[in-house]
Amino acid sequence: MGTIDISLWSLVIGLLLLAFPIYFFRLYKVKLVVSTLVAALRMVIQLFFIGLYLKYLFIWNNPWINLLWVIIMVIVASFTATHRTGIKRSVLFIPVSVGFLATAMVVGLYFLLFVLHLDNPFSAQYFIPIMGILMGNMLSVNVIAVNTYFGDLQREHQMYYYLLGNGATRFEATAPFVRQAMMKAFSPCVANMAVMGIVSLPGTMIGQILGGSAPGIAIKYQMMIIIITFTASMLSLMITIILSSRYSFDEYGKLRNIMRKHK
Amino acid sequence: MLEIRNASLKLGDTQLFRDLSFSVDCGQVVCITGDSGSGKTTMLRAILGFLPLDDGVISVDGEIINSMSAETFRRRMMYVPQELSLPFDTVEEMVQLPFTLKNNRYVKFSYERMMDEWKKLDLDASFYKSSVAKVSGGQRQRMMIAVCGLLHKPILLTDEPTSALDETHARLVVRYFRELASKGTIVVAVSHDKTFSSLCDKIICLNNGNN
Numbered sequence: 050m051g052t053i054d055i056s057l058w059s060l061v062i063g064l065l066l067l068a069f070p071i072y073f074f075r076l077y078k079v080k081l082v083v084s085t086l087v088a089a090l091r092m093v094i095q096l097f098f099i100g101l102y103l104k105y106l107f108i109w110n111n112p113w114i115n116l117l118w119v120i121i122m123v124i125v126a127s128f129t130a131t132h133r134t135g136i137k138r139s140v141l142f143i144p145v146s147v148g149f150l151a152t153a154m155v156v157g158l159y160f161l162l163f164v165l166h167l168d169n170p171f172s173a174q175y176f177i178p179i180m181g182i183l184m185g186n187m188l189s190v191n192v193i194a195v196n197t198y199f200g201d202l203q204r205e206h207q208m209y210y211y212l213l214g215n216g217a218t219r220f221e222a223t224a225p226f227v228r229q230a231m232m233k234a235f236s237p238c239v240a241n242m243a244v245m246g247i248v249s250l251p252g253t254m255i256g257q258i259l260g261g262s263a264p265g266i267a268i269k270y271q272m273m274i275i276i277i278t279f280t281a282s283m284l285s286l287m288i289t290i291i292l293s294s295r296y297s298f299d300e301y302g303k304l305r306n307i308m309r310k311h312k
Numbered sequence: 313m314l315e316i317r318n319a320s321l322k323l324g325d326t327q328l329f330r331d332l333s334f335s336v337d338c339g340q341v342v343c344i345t346g347d348s349g350s351g352k353t354t355m356l357r358a359i360l361g362f363l364p365l366d367d368g369v370i371s372v373d374g375e376i377i378n379s380m381s382a383e384t385f386r387r388r389m390m391y392v393p394q395e396l397s398l399p400f401d402t403v404e405e406m407v408q409l410p411f412t413l414k415n416n417r418y419v420k421f422s423y424e425r426m427m428d429e430w431k432k433l434d435l436d437a438s439f440y441k442s443s444v445a446k447v448s449g450g451q452r453q454r455m456m457i458a459v460c461g462l463l464h465k466p467i468l469l470t471d472e473p474t475s476a477l478d479e480t481h482a483r484l485v486v487r488y489f490r491e492l493a494s495k496g497t498i499v500v501a502v503s504h505d506k507t508f509s510s511l512c513d514k515i516i517c518l519n520n521g522n523n
Binding site for chain 1: 360362363364383386388389390391393396397398399410413414463465469
């Protein structure tokens with residue numbers, strides 16, 4: 050059984066459900082009515098454009114164009130990540146970009162070649178959604194972790210200098226901060242993994258079942274998506290932290306001023 | 313021997329010290345003193361290799377401390393900063409921290425030896441299992457000074473070691489430093505405490521660019 054298409058009129062009927070949350074926002078005078086409507090409108094417009102260019106990406110199914118699309122996604126994701134942290138772009142942009150691109154390609158191709166055994170791993174049907182889901186997860190985890198890592202370093206710099214002054218290597222002196230960043234960023238992922246399928250049915254699985262896949266196949270994809278996104282988030286974070294050290298510490302191991310000035 | 317030769321450093325528009333020279337032999341306790349903002353802590357940071365001098369050199373046994381060698385030199389150093397506040401829940405975790413470093417694993421942490429050092433600094437053994445939040449700043453600083461007694465490295469650098477202490481405990485700390493020095497440790501302490509500085513072997517006074 051194929052996917053049931055949703056007509057424009059049916060979409061409008063579905064969007065009418067927003068009336069409920071908006072009613073309660075107005076009832077309690079929560080100042081989110083306008084931003085909700087604007088966000089919903091943006092979502093509709095953005096997704097329509099995405100649907101349009103994905104349609105052509107799938108038609109062309111050209112590996113170089115698919116790769117170019119990934120590079121564009123990496124650049125946009127990197128700008129977004131650096132914007133959401135309080136860190137100077139000059140410190141973070143290149144490390145984040147390299148981390149995202151290298152990790153997406155390595156983990157993504159590993160999955161496409163060795164798990165799915167695809168003859169053509171750059172096939173749009175698989176390459177695009179896998180890269181997209183990796184990018185989305187890496188972005189959210191990296192923002193939390195990077196904010197925690199650099200924020201704690203700035204705040205608890207005494208601990209950093211104490212460790213250095215007592216013989217720690219740079220790795221040892223930054224390890225407590227990396228540890229804290231990982232705890233904060235990955236604890237929700239681990240908790241989510243533990244209750245997957247019990248508390249809620251995850252998105253990939255739902256999408257596949259709605260698209261006509263058998264549940265037995267959908268669950269396998271879901272498991273793999275969780276594993277590759279978890280792995281990619283960790284690898285990209287490690288690359289970001291290692292590469293950004295070049296810009297965030299001087300040759301004496303002293304912390305540079307890396308925070309962006311807010312207007 | 314720790315040697316500072318013709319050291320000059322300017323931070324912003326302020327000349328902290330100019331053409332400063334002094335040396336510290338093994339077994340000496342030296343106090344760097346001066347008004348607030350005179351560059352005392354900055355001198356300590358320069359010895360630790362955290363920032364470069366504008367002019368002059370800092371050397372240990374003839375080898376110059378610079379960006380390439382700083383990490384190597386810090387393996388031979390112990391550092392107790394001012395108003396030390398480490399983000400740990402318990403005193404036990406806090407005092408064991410330096411022993412987890414790869415370069416310090418030549419010394420195995422021993423609770424009994426730690427308590428021996430604590431006795432010298434009038435610290436009660438009951439603090440060991442307590443929360444860090446229940447321990448005063450002065451007690452925390454003495455605990456981390458006691459850690460230096462176990463690590464027993466060639467150089468100890470400390471910033472205002474007696475600022476949170478009364479005179480009795482300040483004298484205990486000086487006596488402790490003398491004991492470390494008698495075993496060959498070079499002790500360099502930044503302090504504006506006149507009682508403390510009067511008990512040191514040498515006083516280096518920084519005076520806003522005029523040493």
